[in-house]
Amino acid sequence: MSVQRGGLGRVTHIIGEGLEGRIANRHLALFGLGFVGLFFVLPILLLIPESLNLGSTTPFESYRRVANGIYVDAFVRSFLYGFVTTVVTLALAYMLSYFLAFSTERVRTAMILIIVPLWIAYIVRYFGILLFLSPAGPLADLTGFETDLLFTTPAVIIGLANVYLPFAVLPIYNSLNAIDEELVNASRVLGAGKWRTITKVIFPLSLPGLVAAGLIVFILAAGSFLGPAVLGGPNQTMIANVIAQAFLDNFNIQFASALAIVYTVLLVGLLLVFNTLFDLQEVLGNI
């Protein structure tokens, strides 16, 4: 059967014919790695000279300032919020994924409901929470009750967990869905109750998905800018907000670069620790 191709289809077909046989998988891998190298690794490396006061007697002045209490607090707060958000998000995501994998036939509909929020800009979702909880918002209008949640730590955690939930659901669901049903049946047949089956069979087998989800959520949450900016107050300032302030408000590129370098080093260090605990290559390979 011949297929008529349109203008763009013909062009892509001709280009495809030209490339066929000349591009191997390693070229595709190089393209991806090159992209990451060019737009992530290189900019980060360029920040290093930006962060140093070269030509002066105190080239590490910005790094000395990073060690000041309020900035250390911001680092600690970022990783702490990242950790708490990860715990909350994983708990919610696991329950949701379990329901999807074992308790409903309408997986596709449920998945659409989970994925659709990913299409909506983060800022809109944070603003949604802000407006919903505001004194002149719909919650107060309907119930006459004004919450004191906004501009507090719980508000930031709720916002972050809400935004990053889909990123956790997808790998966990994938892990749960891959569990051989025969193993679950065997556990039941051998006398294990539902709870024992979950804790001794399902949970251990879903750990790769859980670890991957935890990793993704932690990285995203710890570096969050919009969540604390929209839902938090001055006591919820995270490191991304401090970097933005240093760069955008004070035009202090040197200090902003030093903060970014220190944050990147700390994050990579944490990931290395994480890797020694969970062997990420094996975990991610099992998803």
Next chain:
Amino acid sequence: MTHKGMADRRDVLATAGVGTLMALAGCASVLSGSSGSKLRFLGFGGNTQETQMSVFDSWDSEMTVEGTSAGGTTEMISLIKQNPGSFDVVALNDTGMARAQQEDILEPIDLSQVPNYEENIKESARTLSFNMNGEDTMGLIRENGATGFAYNTDKIDGELTSWEALLDPAYEGKVSLIDRTIDRLSNAAAAAGLDINEVPDDEEKTDTMFEQAREENGNVFAYWGDGATSIRYLRQENAWICEAWGGRVLALQNEGYDNIEYVIPEEGAMGWSDNLALVKGSENKEAAHELLNHTYQRENLLSLSEGMNYTVQVKNPPSSMQELPDYAPAEDLAFRNWDAVLPKEDEWTQRLDSIKQN
């Protein structure tokens, strides 16, 4: 491999190739730089940009003006530095003027080619320190205002006239202040009876200013970084009292929020201005001067004021301008001396941050 598999792979490769070509084409058009038939204007965006562009649109010239907006002063300066020759005229606030001169990205303006400026703008507004570099005029004042505060009359009984209102325990968790170090401290200094320009060299005054900022922080639930956020806090009743810009509040009142009042406190408030400047490296300097001269025609200046809801320092201002919330003639306003204040910004930011996060 099946034919289908081969076709899929071929299509993926082809699509990637087309995507790459399209991306490169896009980059090329962005990098192509200046064009001789149009002037490039860089501004703040939003209502201010629209109003400015409408005045540019009425310029009778063979050249057209292409507007680009940026999110703030830093972005503007970065855009200009990273794209030499890509902009001709820029709108900068007073901080931006000081920083842009530090970065050496502005060209002196030849006032003989902009006679409307001298003819229509008050003398007291023409030599503000941040617009001058010795004898050279680096910027032309456009609109100006003050950062006072707005309050919700549904929530607060009585008239507020002083910065003292920020300290009232009845408003705990209901106050929002500006999140820009020098702007915030300028008002804290005013509230403490100080002139911000005299603070940098005086330790005692510095301590007094920060003590005032610390006290005012007591009732704060959040600091806002952009004017839209201040208005959102007022609209959503998150804030009962909010440091704000008069033009923004007037726009809110015009939306029907007549329960929001704007005050320039009796102790005084920080004055600010937006200014027009020529970008260094412009290939269209003569035309840019013509455009500036067009902008400073009296009827265009009045259009700017009406569209932006802020004062333009024209001679003989009409009564409608004098009724604006933060109208003040230039001779009554205290502007920052950025040469004195800007070197302190980092140190003060760190000290103010420790107050805010306490």
